[in-house]
Amino acid sequence: MEEEFTVEALNRRQFLRQSFAFSALAMGVGSLPALAAAPNRNATHLFLVGDWGWQDDLTGQKATAQAAIQYAAAHQIKPEAFFMLGDSWYGPMPGGVDDPRWKVQFEEMYPRSDFDCPFYSIMGNHDYQKMPANVVKTEMELAYAKQPGTRWTQPALYYTFDFPQKNPLIHVIALDSNVNQGHPDKGANFTMTAEQQATQLKWLAAELEKPRTAPFSVVMGHHPIFSNGPHGDHKILIAEWEPLLRQHKVDFYLAGHDHDLQHLEFAGHPTSFVCSGAGGADLYDLKISEAQRGPFAEKVYGFTHVELLPEKVTMRHIAADGKVVHAFSKSRDGVVTIEG
Numbered sequence: 001m002e003e004e005f006t007v008e009a010l011n012r013r014q015f016l017r018q019s020f021a022f023s024a025l026a027m028g029v030g031s032l033p034a035l036a037a038a039p040n041r042n043a044t045h046l047f048l049v050g051d052w053g054w055q056d057d058l059t060g061q062k063a064t065a066q067a068a069i070q071y072a073a074a075h076q077i078k079p080e081a082f083f084m085l086g087d088s089w090y091g092p093m094p095g096g097v098d099d100p101r102w103k104v105q106f107e108e109m110y111p112r113s114d115f116d117c118p119f120y121s122i123m124g125n126h127d128y129q130k131m132p133a134n135v136v137k138t139e140m141e142l143a144y145a146k147q148p149g150t151r152w153t154q155p156a157l158y159y160t161f162d163f164p165q166k167n168p169l170i171h172v173i174a175l176d177s178n179v180n181q182g183h184p185d186k187g188a189n190f191t192m193t194a195e196q197q198a199t200q201l202k203w204l205a206a207e208l209e210k211p212r213t214a215p216f217s218v219v220m221g222h223h224p225i226f227s228n229g230p231h232g233d234h235k236i237l238i239a240e241w242e243p244l245l246r247q248h249k250v251d252f253y254l255a256g257h258d259h260d261l262q263h264l265e266f267a268g269h270p271t272s273f274v275c276s277g278a279g280g281a282d283l284y285d286l287k288i289s290e291a292q293r294g295p296f297a298e299k300v301y302g303f304t305h306v307e308l309l310p311e312k313v314t315m316r317h318i319a320a321d322g323k324v325v326h327a328f329s330k331s332r333d334g335v336v337t338i339e340g
């Protein structure tokens, strides 16, 4: 009989103890995990930003974007991609693909002079709004990605890609997490249909069955499966996606939606759960502290730096003031080490 899996959270102290034990084994007795090592310029780099396209006060978005520009310059690294984790456009976009917000909040906010790379995007719940009624923002975003020479990259509501394209280090499955959670006030304006949900789930299972094309596997969707933020754990994604991540030993699940930075690990679970939803929208109070479930959760504006090497992935949450607020690495054999 198959052993039943239980999601047992690790608090930060437990996790550090376990992490040190693993690291000591991996590196030889007496070795300590490295503390907040500087980025490796010879690695491949990308940034994660979620929930950035706030509709009025752009203070948080500007601070986070400036922090990304300054961080890349200070460390002399050149990100080769951004992963935009959804809720790209809160509020109305009356001009569609020609709306001036594209220029102000995308093209100029993340300037090509600093970031001449693809911006892989997924849909958040606010991207599903028809706003105003004649503008379907999901269609607008897919259309913007078809414009010649644009950095905005989203070929479909869900899709896969290898990164980097040559000698890939991660294989990414980008999903549409906007399943209908039965909010009576939101209705179909915020969600995919039940049929789309079922079709995507079948597609996801089939994609995960394929042989791996890169050392690390990543799944990303706007809604977290597990979150210490106010949206909490997502019952439908736990039922439909989480068993597939576990079965196929997916290394990372990346999300936004809760406006904070998080890194959650669960005992015996092969997947690290990362939330980077602090790119500009108003911040939310956490519902569960990192002391209760972690190793990390903080209410702060910021983005996430992902550093890729063939043997390990390092992720650093960077606050808008430029501080590394959390860092961890994961090796090919799944050992997670807190790096700072």
Ligand SMILES: [Fe+2]
Pocket: 086, 087, 124, 125, 126, 222, 256, 257, 258
């Ligand atoms: Fe959201």
